[in-house]
Amino acid sequence: MGYKETLLSPIKIGPHLAQNRFFAQPMECVDADEEGNPTELTCRRYENLYKGGFGFVDLEAITVTNESRARRTQLEIMPRNEKPLANLIKRLKEINPNVLLVFQLTHSGEISDPEFSRRVAVKPLPGFGGELLTEEMTEKIIDDFVQASKIAQAAGADGIDLKFCHGYLGSQILRPFNDRPWKYGGPWENRSRFAYDLMERIQRGVSDKGFILGSKLSLWEGFPGGCGSAGPDSPLMDLTEPLDLVKGLEERGAVYFVESLGNVHASMNFMEAVQDEPYLSYLHFWFADILKKTVKPETVVIGSSFSPFRGNVNKLLAVEPGRSSLFAMGARCIGDGMMDMIGLGRQSFSDPFTPLKLSEGRENEIQYCNQCMNCEELMLRQKPVGCVLYNETYRELFKEVRKSLGKLAELHS
Ligand SMILES: Cc1cc2nc3c(=O)[nH]c(=O)nc-3n(C[C@H](O)[C@H](O)[C@H](O)COP(=O)(O)O)c2cc1C
Structure with a gap:
């Protein structure tokens, strides 16, 4: 099969069908209004992704509470936001009712900006700090996530993505650094409790069993004590816990995972391979492959870090340059069984019409991201x-x- 056929072939996600293998990564764009509702700028961005032919779209990190948040004008998902979010989805479904849409639910925890919100911490990292989260506060946050899932469903989304990546609250609780003796800290059984309770309660809370549940994960945060390390201050990688997490979430209803790495304040280049280090993309493929080997065959794995591949001109040494383009590499990763879909992040900014241009044979018109x-x-x-x-x-x-x-x-x- 050529790369076009591979990338444009449909795939099942739970009981739903994505029209092709293109996943629009969640990309925070800080363009909500003062109540956290989508603005015209927000709507136009998502309309372009719908017109641009993506099969599966992940709405950017949307905060389950405006009390603690990382961006002043971040999208919010609280009862007051339901109608504006429903209006956004109505506009999108009019463009293409077949695109699958999930909301990436998040809480920023220690990354919340104290200039305009309440910074709360699981166990303060040097340079961060914040009010120490109590069990009561954490249970309220779980309630907020469950409420947000119901709002997402009522507004017309097809599912949710629980954000357990990049150092936001989901990662802060999971990481070995959280060795504080409390209900959600110390042994893995306690650190995984937040994620598992969340998934179980959301599954029970959403009436439609076809509602798509999944998660984007930093399998390795890339700093001592971060997710995927061997102990609270260990620089050594150990994937026992992240892979256990994946299986535990799958048992509780997750039908897809998005591979990611890194942390927004300690190891940014692992998250987003930059111009001079495009080869970090290969590390992502290795992790996606492990993920794929860990989950059930029908669970969908989405790979990250494809933006550095561009067209045939990139900074990645290839035996055959033609096989190192974004499309050729994406199809190869799928064909070799490392993943089922390819995620486009920065490329979805530089050209939201990338999948459409491929399908219409207009590849030469694609505007490639230069990181x-x-x-x-x-x-x-x-x-x-x-x-x-x-x-x-x-x-x-x-x-x-x-x-x-x-x-x-x-x-x-
Ligand atoms: C401006 C910007 C905003 C981002 N926002 C999010 C986000 O809301 N949620 C998330 O999981 N990742 C976010 N990311 C990371 C991307 O989704 C993606 O994982 C990363 O950029 C690597 O993919 P790429 O090489 O295709 O860009 C963001 C990245 C950038 C550059």
Whole structure:
């Protein structure tokens, strides 16, 4: 089979059918209104992904509470947001009712910004701190997640993604560093309790059994004591716990997993391979392969870190350059059984029409991401996020940001 046939072939996710193998990664864009509702900018971004032909779309990290959050204008999912979220989904379904849509539910924990919200910690990391989470506070957070799942379902989403990656609260509780003696800390049995209770309660809470449950995971956070390390301060990798987590979540109803690595404040390059280190993508493929070998054959595994592959021109040494493009490499990863779908993150910013252009034979028109990371900078500076290289709106925003910092408004090329 050629790469086009592989990437455009449908796949079952639980009882649903994704039209192709393209997964739009959850990408926080900091463009909600002051109540956490989608704005016109938000709606247009998702409309483009729907028009652009993605089979499965993961709505960016949406916070289950506005009390603690990482971005000032982050999307929120509380009772007041149900109607605006339903309106967004209605607009999307009018474009294509067959695209599968899940919401990535999150709580930022120690990454919550104390400038405008309450920073809470499982066990404070140096340089972070925050109010220590009590068992009561943690149970309230579980309630918030369950409530958010019901809102997602009522608003018309097809499912949810529990965010256990990149150092947000889900990862903070799971990591061996959380050796505090409390109900959710210390031995693995306690550290996995939050994730398992959450999945069980959500499964019971959503009436439709076809509601898609899954999770994006940092299988290895890449710092001593992080998820996937051998002990509270160990720099050694040990995947026993992350793989146990995957099986435990699967037993409780998860039907898909998105592979990820790294942590937003300690090991960012593992999350997002940058221009000079594109080869970190291969590490992701290795982890996706382990994930695929761990789960049941019908559980869908989605691989990450495809943006550095671009067209035939990239910085990845290949025996045959033609086989190292994003599409060729994606189809190979699927064909070799390492994963079932390919996730596009930054590439979904630079060209949300990537899958459509492949299907229409317009590959030469695709705008490829160059990993300049200016989108990430917009996010970290609490500005609406998008592609600075190809989109005038974000290019202007980026120039303003740099000007206000007193730096040259130079754009990476
Ligand atoms: C601006 C920006 C926002 C992101 N927001 C999220 C998010 O909300 N949730 C998440 O799990 N990952 C998030 N990520 C990580 C991506 O989803 C993805 O895992 C990563 O960029 C690697 O994929 P890529 O090489 O295709 O970009 C974000 C990345 C960037 C650059």
